[in-house]
Structures are given as C-alpha cells and as structure tokens.
Amino acid sequence: MSDKVAEVRAVFAQDQMSSFIHNLWNSYYDQCAGKRAEWLELQKYIFATDTTTTTNASLPWKNSTTLPKLTQIRDNLHSNYLSYLFPNDKWLSWEAYTKDAAAHDKAKNIEAYMENKTRESNYRTVVSRLLLDYIDYGNAFVSVAFEQRYNKQPAKIIPGYIGPVAIRIDPKDIVFNPLADKFENTYKIIRSVKTLGELMKLSNDQPEMAFWKKALDRRAEMVSRLGAISREDFEKAEMYSVDGFGNLYEYYQSEYVEILEFYGDYHNQVTGELSVNRQVTVIDRSYVVRDEPIATYSGRAPIRHVGWRLRPNNLWAMGPLDNLVGMQYRIDHLENLKADAMDLAVLPPLAIVGEVEEFDWKPGGEIHLDEGGSISEVAKNINAIITTDNQIDHIMDTMELMAGAPKEAMGVRTPGEKTAFEVQQLNSAAGRIFLEKVVNFEVNLVEPNLNDQLEISVRNQFELDTIRVIDDDLGVQQFKQITADDITAAGIIRPVGARHFAQQTQDLQNLVGVFNSPLGQLIRPHTSAIAVSQFVSDVIKLNGYEIFSPNVAVVEAQQTQALVQQAQEDQQVQNSVPSVAPNVSAPPPGATPQPNQFLQTTADSITRGSREEAQAAVGKP
Numbered sequence: 001m002s003d004k005v006a007e008v009r010a011v012f013a014q015d016q017m018s019s020f021i022h023n024l025w026n027s028y029y030d031q032c033a034g035k036r037a038e039w040l041e042l043q044k045y046i047f048a049t050d051t052t053t054t055t056n057a058s059l060p061w062k063n064s065t066t067l068p069k070l071t072q073i074r075d076n077l078h079s080n081y082l083s084y085l086f087p088n089d090k091w092l093s094w095e096a097y098t099k100d101a102a103a104h105d106k107a108k109n110i111e112a113y114m115e116n117k118t119r120e121s122n123y124r125t126v127v128s129r130l131l132l133d134y135i136d137y138g139n140a141f142v143s144v145a146f147e148q149r150y151n152k153q154p155a156k157i158i159p160g161y162i163g164p165v166a167i168r169i170d171p172k173d174i175v176f177n178p179l180a181d182k183f184e185n186t187y188k189i190i191r192s193v194k195t196l197g198e199l200m201k202l203s204n205d206q207p208e209m210a211f212w213k214k215a216l217d218r219r220a221e222m223v224s225r226l227g228a229i230s231r232e233d234f235e236k237a238e239m240y241s242v243d244g245f246g247n248l249y250e251y252y253q254s255e256y257v258e259i260l261e262f263y264g265d266y267h268n269q270v271t272g273e274l275s276v277n278r279q280v281t282v283i284d285r286s287y288v289v290r291d292e293p294i295a296t297y298s299g300r301a302p303i304r305h306v307g308w309r310l311r312p313n314n315l316w317a318m319g320p321l322d323n324l325v326g327m328q329y330r331i332d333h334l335e336n337l338k339a340d341a342m343d344l345a346v347l348p349p350l351a352i353v354g355e356v357e358e359f360d361w362k363p364g365g366e367i368h369l370d371e372g373g374s375i376s377e378v379a380k381n382i383n384a385i386i387t388t389d390n391q392i393d394h395i396m397d398t399m400e401l402m403a404g405a406p407k408e409a410m411g412v413r414t415p416g417e418k419t420a421f422e423v424q425q426l427n428s429a430a431g432r433i434f435l436e437k438v439v440n441f442e443v444n445l446v447e448p449n450l451n452d453q454l455e456i457s458v459r460n461q462f463e464l465d466t467i468r469v470i471d472d473d474l475g476v477q478q479f480k481q482i483t484a485d486d487i488t489a490a491g492i493i494r495p496v497g498a499r500h501f502a503q504q505t506q507d508l509q510n511l512v513g514v515f516n517s518p519l520g521q522l523i524r525p526h527t528s529a530i531a532v533s534q535f536v537s538d539v540i541k542l543n544g545y546e547i548f549s550p551n552v553a554v555v556e557a558q559q560t561q562a563l564v565q566q567a568q569e570d571q572q573v574q575n576s577v578p579s580v581a582p583n584v585s586a587p588p589p590g591a592t593p594q595p596n597q598f599l600q601t602t603a604d605s606i607t608r609g610s611r612e613e614a615q616a617a618v619g620k621p
Contacts, residue, residue, distance in 0.1 A: 014286040016270065021262045022285045025189045028175035035316065036172060039137055042321055045070050045328050046136070056332045063339035069396050070321055070328045073403045074135050077320065077434075080405070081131050084438045085446065085495070086124055089115070092450065096491040109486045113465075114454060114493055117163040121147075126166045127446065133171055134441055138308040138319025141169035142445060143190075143301075144452040146460040162465065164453035169303070178315045183305040186315070187264025190303075193256050211290045215257060215283045222252055222284070257283055263294060263301035295459065302452040306445040308437060320403040320437075327399050331392055338388040345385075348377045404433035442495050450493045458488050511535075 014022060044054050050064040051057055057064075085091070092114060094107045118124070126142070133140040145167055149160030173191045180186035196216065203212040251258070262280040267273075277299035281290035296302055307317025350361065354373030359365060367375060461484040511532075514520050533548035 015288060016268075017280060017288050017291070018282045018286050020266065021189060021260050021280065021282050024187075024262075025175055025191065025260055028177070028189075032175070032316075038322065038325075039172070042070070042136065042319075042325055045325060046074060046321075047071075051332050051336065054329075054332070056329060056336070059333060059336065061333075061336040061340050062343065063336040065335050065339060066332050067335055067392070067396075069331055069399055070324060073324070073399060073405060074132075074321060076405050077135050077403065078128070078131050080434065081134075081438045081441065082124075082128055084435075085127065085131075085442060092118075092493055092495045094489075094491055095494050096489065098490045100489065106486070106489050109480070109482055110454070110489065110491075110493070112480075113457070113482060113487050114450065117453065117457070118450075120161055121163065121165045123166055126168055129168050130445065131441070133168070134306065134308055135320060137171045138317045138322060139171045139305065140441070140445055141171060141174055141303060141305050142449050143167040143169055143303045144449060144456055146456045163461075164457050166449055166453065174303075176315065179313060180315060183315055184300055187262065187266070188301060188303055190261045190263075192259045192261070194259060196255050196257065199257060211281070214289045215287075218283065218287050218289070219252075219257060251284075258285065259283055260285065263303065296452075297455060302449075302456070304445050304448045304452070306441050308440075320405075324399050324402060327395050331395055334388050334392050334395075338385055341385050351376045351378050404437055446495045447493070450495060454487065454493055458484050461487070508536075 041055065045066075046068075048054050048066050048068070051059075051061075051066050052064050054066065056066070092111065094110045096107060100106070130140045130142055143166075145165055146163070147165045148162050151158040151160055169190060174188060176183070176188045177186040196219065199212045199215055202209040203216065260282040262278070262282070264278070265274065265276045266278065266280075268275070277294045279290065279292055279294045279301070280288060282288055293299070294301055305315070307315070308320055309318040309322075311317060347361075352373075352375050355370035356373045356375060357368040357370075359367040369375070465482055515524075530550045537548045
C-alpha cells in the first residue's frame with residue numbers, strides 16, 4: 001500500500017461515532033431492500049401510461065393498454081381520507097387536564113393559535129402528502145421544527161412566518177429497529193441531502209442552527225485537500241460510498257452534503273458509557289457536527305409514525321395497495337389478451353397454399369392465384385372474449401372492497417331499492433374499514449404531531465405573536481397579541497375532524513330515523529326544539545348564516561303582526577280621506593269607510609299565517 005493511499009485513509013477516515021451511525025444505517029437500509037423493490041413496482045403501476053414500464057411488459061401481447069385501477073383506488077382513498085380529516089374549519093380542539101388550563105381564555109388562545117399556525121404553514125398540504133405515503137407505502141412519518149422567516153430590507157426587517165412547521169419524512173429515508181415493541185422506544189436514523197447554500201442559510205438565520213457552520217468549515221477543508229489527491233488514489237483506498245453519488249471522490253466534487261441524524265440511546269463500547277435521549281448529526285458519513293440531548297420535554301424524538309395494516313412483531317406496516325398489485329397485473333393481462341383476440345377476429349392470419357402472387361389484403365383487392373393455389377383464413381375460437389369484460393369488472397370491484405373503499409364512498413349506489421335511512425345504514429356499515437383507517441391516521445400521527453408543534457412553540461416563542469380570535473358572543477374577528485405564557489397549559493390538542501364528522505353524521509342519521517318512526521311522536525313533547533336546532537346547525541355547518549336562534553320565529557311573527565296592523569291602520573286612514581279624483585263621490589256623512597277589499601284580504605291572510613307560525617314556535621295549540 002502506497003503512502004498516498006494511507007494518507008487518503010487517514011484524512012477522510014471516520015470518527016468512532018460516525019462509523020457507528022453509518023454502519024447502523026447501512027445494516028437496516030440493506031435489510032429493507034426487498035421492501036423498497038416492492039414499493040418501486042407499485043409506483044410503476046400507479047404512474048404507468050402503458051404496460052411497457054411494468055411487469056406486464058414480459059407478456060407477448062401486441063397491445064400494451066393499462067387500466068389504472070390502482071391509481072383510481074389511490075386517488076379515491078386520498079380524497080376521502082383528506083375530506084374526513086378536515087371536514088370544516090373547526091377540526092381541532094383543546095382538552096384541558098387542569099382547571100386553570102380549562103379556562104375559557106386559555107383554551108380559546110391555544111385553539112386560535114394552532115388554527116392560525118396550521119393555516120399559515122399549509123399544514124393541510126403536508127398532511128395530504130403524508131396520506132399519500134400512508135396509501136402508497138403503508139407507513140407515514142412526520143417530525144416538527146420551529147421556523148423563523150424574515151424578509152431583510154435595507155431599512156428594516158419584516159417578519160414572515162414564525163411558528164411550528166410539520167416536516168414530512170420520506171419512508172425511504174428513515175431506518176429503525178422494526179422489532180421494537182413501539183416506535184417511540186426505538187432509535188431512528190434519518191438521511192437527508194442539503195446544498196451548501198441551504199446549510200449557510202440555516203446557520204445565519206437561526207441561532208440554534210449555528211452548528212452547521214462547523215459542517216461548512218469541514219467541507220471547505222476536505223475540498224482543499226482534495227486537490228492534492230488523484231481519483232486513482234481514492235479508488236485504491238476503497239473508501240466508503242455515499243448513496244446517489246458513487247464513490248467519496250465524486251461526492252466531495254458536488255455541492256451537496258449528506259446528513260445522517262441519529263435520535264435515541266447508544267452505548268459506547270470503548271468507554272462503557274450509556275448515552276440516553278441523544279440527538280447526533282453526522283455529515284459526510286465521517287464527522288459529527290452535533291451531539292446533544294433531545295430538547296423535548298419527554299426527552300424523546302418528536303418523530304411520529306403510523307401504519308396502515310400492522311404486522312405482528314414488525315413495525316413496518318403494509319399498505320392498502322400492496323397485495324393488489326397482482327390483481328392489477330391480471331386486469332392488464334385480460335385487457336390486452338382481449339384486444340389481441342379482437343385483432344385476430346378482425347384481421348385473422350391467412351393460410352396460403354401453392355403459388356400466389358403478392359397481394360394487398362383489403363376490400364375490393366385482387367388476388368391472382370396459380371393452378372392449385374388457395375387462400376383461407378385461419379379460424380380462431382374467440383367465444384371467451386365475451387366473458388373477459390365480466391372478469392375485469394369483477395376483479396375491479398374486488399380490489400375496491402379489499403382496499404377498504406366501498407363504492408358508496410364514491411357516491412355510487414349499490415343495486416336494489418332502498419329507503420334513504422337504509423342507504424345511510426349501509427354506508428355506515430360498508431365504511432367501517434375506511435373510517436377505522438382514517439381515525440388510525442388521525443390518532444397516531446396528526447394528534448401527536450399537533451402537540452409536538454404546540455410544545456416547540458412554547459419552547460421557542462419569545463416574541464409577541466398576533467393571531468385571529470373569533471368572539472363567541474358577537475361572532476366578530478378580533479386580533480390578539482399572545483406570548484408563550486398564553487399558550488402554556490396542561491392538556492392536549494385533539495384533531496376531531498374524522499371522529500367528530502363520523503359521529504355527528506351517525507347521530508343525525510339516527511335522529512332522523514327516530515323522528516320518522518312512531519317513537520318520534522311519543523317523545524316529541526319532551527324534545528327541546530332549541531337543542532335540536534343547535535345540533536342541526538353544528539352538524540351541517542350553518543353557523544355563519546344565523547338561521548337558528550332561540551324563539552326567533554316568535555319574534556319575527558310579532559314583528560310581522562305589527563307591520564300588518566300598521567298597514568291596516570294606514571289603509572283605513574287613507575280610505576277615510578275624501579277622494580279628489582274626478583267622477584268619484586265622497587262617502588255620505590256618517591258612513592263607515594270601507595277598506596280596499598284586496599288589501600284587507602291580504603292583511604287577514606298574513607295575520608292568520610303569522611299567528612299560526614307563532615303558535616307552532618311556542619308549542620301551543
């Protein structure tokens with residue numbers, strides 16, 4: 001071994017901690033190679049425009065049509081999941097653990113703060129991408145960060161967004177111990193790639209990110225040493241490779257920096273020391289730029305995971321589309337088999353016997369045959385083509401059901417005559433798998449991530465922040481400045497979109513069914529019309545229209561009655577005044593003025609109708 005190779009190994013060698021994290025990453029990453037191959041096959045089917053890019057390309061069919069059933073199921077699940085998670089603007093609430101935390105102002109401040117930050121940080125967009133991971137990979141991962149954006153002008157600094165943000169983690173960029181009992185109890189390693197400019201911006205804008213300055217200095221030092229070392233020396237030194245960059249020489253020639261971030265506990269085999277709840281950041285797979293305790297109150301990493309179909313003794317879950325790939329293969333197979341068979345039926349092969357001159361097989365074409373020559377079509381049995389469409393439809397329906405997305409979720413009604421209440425009952429029963437999966441996502445990913453966002457806000461909110469608060473009594477918007485103390489309390493943020501939406505829908509169905517039955521007539525005298533109106537307004541979200549208000553019909557009926565009486569009095573006064581029109585004689589002295597018959601009839605009708613509405617509103621006969 002030459003001195004130059006030894007020098008390369010010495011300069012670019014890994015320190016002990018970097019080597020430990022690098023080897024741990026490689027070990028678990030290699031174990032997931034089979035799963036990543038399955039994900040790649042699924043992605044090819046989802047985004048395929050024909051079968052040439054899928055495993056169906058190996059079939060000997062002339063046609064290459066693909067029926068994108070997997071894509072349709074994916075889009076259907078995604079749109080319905082998202083609609084259930086965010087059915088309206090009031091999709092999260094604050095649940096207090098103490099009396100002080102349950103105070104009205106405290107709860108309103110926390111809810112308003114989180115609604116404001118999730119809206120400004122485009123949280124719905126992040127959740128949309130997480131749902132696609134949930135469907136495509138069966139696993140979704142999310143973390144949290146506190147972002148401070150400023151627009152620096154020559155004369156002043158204009159604050160941009162300051163608050164928590166959700167960070168999606170690509171399932172292919174994280175490894176952990178899949179045999180752990182819970183995801184929270186295992187260490188995690190997350191891989192990311194950033195440019196030198198991104199690291200420089202982080203180190204300049206955020207004081208807690210100053211450690212990236214060490215990474216930039218380290219990279220500058222390595223690049224400066226690279227000029228005295230040839231590529232051949234690197235290859236002889238057999239340095240480790242970086243994913244996506246080839247060998248280490250090519251990696252240092254680029255402007256990118258690979259980052260491995262370790263979260264959890266590790267044991268130093270040299271010193272025998274156990275380090276608990278640590279966050280370690282490694283760059284270039286060789287150098288540690290940060291090693292510090294995890295800053296959360298619990299001491300655990302704010303990284304959350306949810307799986308679609310859980311496996312026994314394995315944290316890597318299955319997705320709804322994983323075991324449907326074979327059925328998609330079958331659909332494309334039948335479709336192209338049918339198309340090829342139809343081509344054979346329309347343009348069958350020809351059997352040519354003897355000497356036949358060259359000809360064009362077309363309508364009206366001439367074929368010249370020598371003595372003993374003949375042409376005939378080769379007969380094919382294509383009766384099975386008729387049943388192919390039925391087979392494809394059956395497979396598609398089966399795939400829909402197995403993915404937990406019944407047709408009722410798309411607004412397609414199943415065959416058979418049903419009443420409205422029966423349809424509602426069937427929809428509720430058919431959507432149980434669907435609802436369980438969306439609630440699972442809400443409880444195990446969205447809820448802990450929202451509370452991580454609130455926690456990181458309390459730890460980093462040093463400046464006054466202005467949020468919009470809706471006054472419950474007046475219904476007007478108010479803008480309030482809050483501090484970290486205003487959002488500090490013992491409790492939990494609960495997203496209640498999917499759970500609240502499903503529960504309210506079921507309650508409304510049950511209420512309608514009860515009042516349409518004989519039981520409804522029995523309990524009607526004991527039913528509060530005000531409470532029912534509040535329930536209906538909350539379920540169908542008519543709060544902004546002010547349709548329902550206690551006894552508003554009585555008040556409006558009184559106003560209508562007063563207007564009618566006033567109109568009658570005005571009409572009587574008008575009729576009592578002698579007319580000055582030509583050829584019209586005034587009433588004789590002592591005669592009672594008669595009101596206009598049409599106005600009188602209209603007034604009596606309005607009065608009678610208003611009286612009936614008022615009696616119905618107060619429950620009087």
